[in-house]
Amino acid sequence: MRNGPLFSKFFAPAKVNLTLHVTGQRKDGYHLLDSLVVFADVGDRVAVREAEAMSLDVSGPMAAGVPTDASNLVWQAAALFDRPVAITLSKHLPAAAGIGGGSSDAAATLLAMAELTGEKRLPDGSVELGADVRVCLMRQAARMSGIGEVVEPVGNVPPLHAVLANPRVEVPTPAVFKALETKENKPMSKALPRWQGTKALIDWLAAQRNDLEAPAMAAEPVIAEVIATLRALPQARLARMSGSGATCFALFETRDAAEAAAATLVDTLPGWWVTPATFS
Numbered sequence: 001m002r003n004g005p006l007f008s009k010f011f012a013p014a015k016v017n018l019t020l021h022v023t024g025q026r027k028d029g030y031h032l033l034d035s036l037v038v039f040a041d042v043g044d045r046v047a048v049r050e051a052e053a054m055s056l057d058v059s060g061p062m063a064a065g066v067p068t069d070a071s072n073l074v075w076q077a078a079a080l081f082d083r084p085v086a087i088t089l090s091k092h093l094p095a096a097a098g099i100g101g102g103s104s105d106a107a108a109t110l111l112a113m114a115e116l117t118g119e120k121r122l123p124d125g126s127v128e129l130g131a132d133v134r135v136c137l138m139r140q141a142a143r144m145s146g147i148g149e150v151v152e153p154v155g156n157v158p159p160l161h162a163v164l165a166n167p168r169v170e171v172p173t174p175a176v177f178k179a180l181e182t183k184e185n186k187p188m189s190k191a192l193p194r195w196q197g198t199k200a201l202i203d204w205l206a207a208q209r210n211d212l213e214a215p216a217m218a219a220e221p222v223i224a225e226v227i228a229t230l231r232a233l234p235q236a237r238l239a240r241m242s243g244s245g246a247t248c249f250a251l252f253e254t255r256d257a258a259e260a261a262a263a264t265l266v267d268t269l270p271g272w273w274v275t276p277a278t279f280s
């Protein structure tokens with residue numbers, strides 16, 4: 001007996017680590033993090049439809065190279081529900097890019113499957129699909145700690161206007177963590193400030209870090225070029241890498257400034273993936 005709709009679809013927003021402090025390493029090798037995470041108004045799209053057998057169709061401008069079999073996280077997420085579905089995944093985010101494509105797609109699939117099946121609880125194994133899946137299920141600004149399993153919503157993050165840029169090099173997350181020299185770095189302040197608007201948030205962010213920037217740049221020197229290029233954009237207030245890279249973001253005080261800067265980059269660097277975005 002079915003107890004949900006025949007079809008369900010969810011947006012899978014890009015996850016952006018505004019800060020990423022690596023504060024230690026567990027015995028099993030996983031790293032302890034302290035990260036302020038936000039979500040963008042750009043992302044992938046996932047849809048699931050009841051079917052006789054599992055299938056996956058991957059399309060969209062960033063589909064090239066994304067697995068179309070059971071190794072895709074959307075397939076693994078849907079399979080946890082024990083109900084065959086036809087999945088369609090429209091890729092707009094670059095893969096292996098530090099903006100959680102796989103984790104956000106997995107979270108969107110879990111939400112779509114829960115709607116389709118009428119399940120109130122997510123199946124065992126859901127958050128183990130990836131370290132970022134828990135925060136991606138929340139889909140709102142959050143402070144993420146532990147190895148990604150501790151997620152607290154942060155309610156007072158003012159909207160941020162940004163340009164996201166990726167030089168189209170894939171950076172494997174494990175290699176970047178492995179190359180990080182100092183594993184024990186300072187966390188963010190215990191209590192986060194109550195930012196009075198976008199400018200105050202950007203000023204505070206400027207004093208925070210992404211500890212994975214240095215090892216990612218050592219592996220892919222073009223990331224330093226991306227950050228320098230973003231920093232030099234008119235009205236850019238801050239440029240930083242997200243996650244383990246190679247996607248970087250520049251922050252602006254207005255959406256108009258972000259859109260104008262993105263248009264300049266698209267013209268001068270046609271080989272890069274570039275988009276204006278608003279984070280919340």
Ligand SMILES: C[C@@](CO)(OP(=O)(O)O)[C@H](O)COP(=O)(O)OP(=O)(O)OC[C@H]1O[C@@H](n2ccc(N)nc2=O)[C@H](O)[C@@H]1O
Nearest residue numbers: 029030031098099100103130131132147173174177243244
């Ligand atoms: C670095 C972060 C920051 O948000 O983002 P991305 O660069 O992936 O977007 C995440 O912690 C990544 O999350 P995710 O990409 O889901 O990680 P997983 O697939 O679970 O782990 C990939 C590998 O990264 C390393 N890893 C991941 C998370 C963590 N806290 N410590 C680690 O050392 C481990 O080597 C692990 O095998």
Ligand SMILES: Nc1ncnc2c1ncn2[C@@H]1O[C@H](COP(=O)(O)OP(=O)(O)O)[C@@H](O)[C@H]1O
Nearest residue numbers: 072073095096097098099100101102103105173
């Ligand atoms: N739905 C998916 N989208 C992108 N990559 C996926 C997906 N499912 C599995 N992968 C695999 O996961 C790897 C990491 O991709 P992704 O999750 O986008 O990166 P990151 O860990 O940097 O956020 C890719 O190289 C790809 O082979």
